[in-house]
Amino acid sequence: MFAKKRKEVCAMIQDHSPLSVREKNGLQQLEIKSLTTAHCHKKRIGLCGILDSANMQDVIHDHDYLPFPLHHQLILNKISVTPDSAKEIEKKTKNQTKTKLWHTERSFRVTASRVGEICKFTAKKDQEKYAQILICNKKIVSTALEWGKSMETTAIEAYEGKTGKKVERCGLYVSVQYPFIGASPDGLIGDNKILEVKCPYSIKDEMIGSNNYFHLEHDLQLKETSNYYYQIQTQLLVTGRDCCDLFIWTNVDEKIINVKKNDSFIQNIIIPRVKAFFFQFMLPKIAKNMYDC
Numbered sequence: 001m002f003a004k005k006r007k008e009v010c011a012m013i014q015d016h017s018p019l020s021v022r023e024k025n026g027l028q029q030l031e032i033k034s035l036t037t038a039h040c041h042k043k044r045i046g047l048c049g050i051l052d053s054a055n056m057q058d059v060i061h062d063h064d065y066l067p068f069p070l071h072h073q074l075i076l077n078k079i080s081v082t083p084d085s086a087k088e089i090e091k092k093t094k095n096q097t098k099t100k101l102w103h104t105e106r107s108f109r110v111t112a113s114r115v116g117e118i119c120k121f122t123a124k125k126d127q128e129k130y131a132q133i134l135i136c137n138k139k140i141v142s143t144a145l146e147w148g149k150s151m152e153t154t155a156i157e158a159y160e161g162k163t164g165k166k167v168e169r170c171g172l173y174v175s176v177q178y179p180f181i182g183a184s185p186d187g188l189i190g191d192n193k194i195l196e197v198k199c200p201y202s203i204k205d206e207m208i209g210s211n212n213y214f215h216l217e218h219d220l221q222l223k224e225t226s227n228y229y230y231q232i233q234t235q236l237l238v239t240g241r242d243c244c245d246l247f248i249w250t251n252v253d254e255k256i257i258n259v260k261k262n263d264s265f266i267q268n269i270i271i272p273r274v275k276a277f278f279f280q281f282m283l284p285k286i287a288k289n290m291y292d293c
Contacts, residue, residue, distance in 0.1 A: 071287040079108045079179045086174045093171030096184055097149075102172050105182065107137045108286060109174065110274050112183035112234035116227025119273040131281035135289060144201040151199040155249035156187060159197070162254065163245075165189050173238045178271065180278040183231075183238040194244045196232055207253045222246060222257050229259070234270055236261040 068076065081089065093102040110118060114134065121127045156167050167187035175181045187195035203212050210216040215226040222229050232244045246257040 069287070071291040072283055075108065075283060075287050075290065076179075079174075081174050081176055081179050083176055086176055090171040090173050093184075094169055096171060099171070102184070103137065105172055105174065106184075107135060109180050109182040110134070110278055110282065111181075112231045112238070113227075115234045115270060115274055116230035118277045119230055119269060121277070127277055127281045131277070131285050134282060135285050147201040147204065148199045151249065152186065152197055155197045155199050155247060155254075156195070158249055158254055159195065159245070159247045159256070162256070167195055173235075175238045178237075178275070180283075181234065181238055181274060183235040185235045185239060185244075188239075188241075189245060192242050194232075194235055194239055194241050196228070196235065196244055196246050198228065198246065198248045200248065200250065203250055205251050208248050208250060208255045213248070216257075220255060220257065222259055224262075224265070230270065232259050233262055233266050234274075237266050237270065 067073070089101070089105055093099045093105065096102050114130075117130065118127075121130065159165075160167055167189060170185060170188050172182050172184050185194040186197045189195055198215075200213060206212055208216075208220075210218045210220065215223055215228050217223055222232075228246065232246065236242065236244060242261045244259045246259055248255045248257065
């Protein structure tokens with residue numbers, strides 16, 4: 001009877017040692033210790049039932065050979081995606097804000113709409129504060145945001161009517177190469193273009209121009225200094241597409257501005273700055289919130 005029980009317990013023990021040393025002499029002690037603490041009787045609980053829970057700080061110390069602290073590595077493992085799992089996330093989050101998964105997956109990542117602010121930070125205290133805001137994932141309410149959300153569908157329909165192109169709604173895209181970056185474009189156009197819609201409340205009853213919409217140059221091109229430029233370039237990075245139609249809509253006017261992918265801008269500015277922000281400020285706060293250490 002005991003032999004049968006012993007085999008059952010042995011089958012449940014997970015050996016996390018490297019394959020090169022697994023089942024070599026010396027590891028029998030690990031098995032004996034596991035059996036001793038796990039074995040129970042109908043009248044007695046096992047030792048593991050009366051021992052204190054593992055101290056996370058001690059566990060982290062025991063894994064100091066990892067490239068990152070253990071609790072940081074656990075987060076990185078959690079957000080890592082394959083091409084297939086990234087597609088699955090996008091598929092399941094097509095309703096975006098109405099989907100719980102959309103909010104959950106975003107909470108572990110820097111998303112495109114935040115990249116402009118992150119890339120422009122210079123003070124450490126500002127980055128720490130902003131990282132805390134991101135992981136708290138508090139709902140921001142403002143008249144301008146509510147207006148933009150309420151008019152988004154109207155604007156997309158206006159774009160389709162103006163161009164004759166069908167807009168495909170999409171969910172959250174996660175970068176396979178940089179899984180700490182995510183983006184949710186307002187739509188997909190064909191095989192190589194995305195759509196980003198802006199319905200500015202400040203000029204909702206005005207014609208659109210560089211004189212009243214500071215994101216635009218005099219020739220009605222999007223400024224590279226605009227946070228929208230950073231947002232769109234990040235969306236193009238994550239979706240793997242090459243251009244974006246920025247559609248600006250008001251009650252009396254509408255403009256289509258084509259924005260091409262800027263590989264140099266992405267590689268030299270966006271990726272290094274977002275990566276530094278995530279690993280230095282955001283990842284430690286996520287890990288602390290999840291593991292309290």
